[in-house]
Amino acid sequence: MMTQFIVRRVLYMIPTLIAISIVTFLIIQAPPGDYLTTVVAKLEAEGAYVDRSQLDALRERYGLDDPLWSQYWTWISGIVTEGDFGRSLVYDAPVADVIQDRMGFTILLSLSTLAFVWAVAIPIGMYSAVKRYSIGDYAATFVGFLGLAIPNFLFALVLLYVSHRYFGQSVGGLFSPEYEDARWNLGKLLDLLAHVWIPVIIIGTAGTAGMIRIVRANLLDELNRPYVTTARAKGLPERRLLVRYPSRIAASPIVSTIGWLLPSLISAEIIVSVVLSLPTTGPVMLKALESQDMYLAGGFLLILSVLTVIGTLISDILLARLDPRIRYGKR
């Protein structure tokens, strides 16, 4: 049953992905001119000599004189077969390399943030629901709204000040200057841990606040359902009852948001990353969009879209595991 469900969902992904790649391609083609006119303009602005034959080679390489559908085919087949996303003109390097360089820290930062958000928000949200209208609930609500209301960049500046002023840390980045280019060792790892908490807290705060509200609302909906009373009448201890019955059902709406988390792994923390000068993908994407670096921007757009689709698939599978009504659904 489950395998059949997954196979069906994966098959549905194929047309979606094709459609997404076409739209992405049209978007990166939308600005007037093509990639090479931008390159030439840039080189000429710098007063550099433009090599005609090199230009023609590139023109040939990207099939820029071909009709649109043929260009699309060159672009997408390069991505699918060789992982070649084209060349970034800002960084003067293959798009794949530019993104890859910063992927490691981005994923590290995002997963730490996710772990932080869930570890803090789920217990507090559950507490808030079970002890509704208690002092603890009001306190959690108050702090939660505060977290939602404070803009991330402001919070970033405040924490930077605090960590510099009181902990004597270097400001920004994920490493102190002395470790920046050092090889991996225990000292560098500890240095990373000493730095990473600032962006994690900053990026995680708003998410935590929102998640507390979601967990609380979902659980409150379930706490007085008849099946909870039935389980209580069976003699289950309260804590086990809470985890096994209402929380299990209240988890579904939260699991369904995992689909959006995956793309936000790459793009969500742009502003904070710029403020904190973190070596993540966010600032690169911002720069690509600003400077009309269309293959780099297109590469980002495509990856984000694919991650959204994959994320949705993952949350669908988790939901089906969690709720048999979805697994056994019609069709």
Added chain:
Amino acid sequence: MEPAPPILHVENLRTQFPTETGLVKAVDGASFSVSRGKTVCVVGESGCGKSVTGRSILQIVDRPGQVVGGRILWRPNDAHEPTDLAALDPRGDEIRRIRGNEIAMVFQEPMTSLSPVHTIGSQIVEAIRLHTDLDADAARARTIEVLEHVGLPRPADRFGAYTFQLSGGMRQRAMIAMALACDPRLLIADEPTTALDVTTQAQILRLLARLQAEMEMSVLFVTHDMGVVAQIADEVVVMYLGTVVETGPTEQIFAEPRHPYTRALLDAIPRVGQRRRGRRLATIRGSVPGPHSRPTGCPFHPRCDYARPGTCDTREPATVALGARRHVRCVLAEEEVAVG
């Protein structure tokens, strides 16, 4: 010889819900008892506190409601002193050991009262493993045995079924199986047939009667349906606005109701051929007052045909005993006893 003490004796039970708009006295001084091996039906209109009474016994009243007074004497074994369930901590271990084990409960809507995301088998196994030291395999075997006992066809296949894969009647059988899994001495059934069609309802009632006889358990059956009462009850407890207005053996209640409310309830049962004889279905005048506008004096007096101004609306009637197991809470009965 003294009569055997009842397995359950509820005395002056009071259960209240503090709400934002005021205190709701859902059960306000109810007293009755359940004899060993008998079926007692608690009847009354919606909002009379009958369901809350059933839940109060297990201390599983929905929050913010709680049992605030009275005694619930539970005596599963003649040889032992009774336990006062009302005095136990609703979240404590003592009451938990009784729930689902000595006293089990069946609810009204099996679709919503069973978890939609767990198989019925796992929900029953959970109850068994909670109260016995059977291992997983033995608990599974026991589950299939009880499922078969309640007449679920192909019980081994249904072990892994979810509620939405079963019909209403089968779901209720699964729920009953869950309640009976640990051989309870008392089964509290809260309108277990209300959500079912008439044919299934009859099957479930027969099933409950059969199981009760086989397992020698006592049953407290909460219902609003006088037809069901006539079919299964040994004794009847009639409730109105949180109070018990009349109790007695079923034949006596039906043949000779003493409280005006019981009489009105019985008159409101539709009968075959009633229309031909040119009679309309009798109804009880007015409607049940809201929880915040509880009348003074006898709670039934605004709707009572025999109410006496100056008496019924000013003081609460006393409960008078008309026989060994016959009680009525009405001014008229008080006078009868005084004269007789």
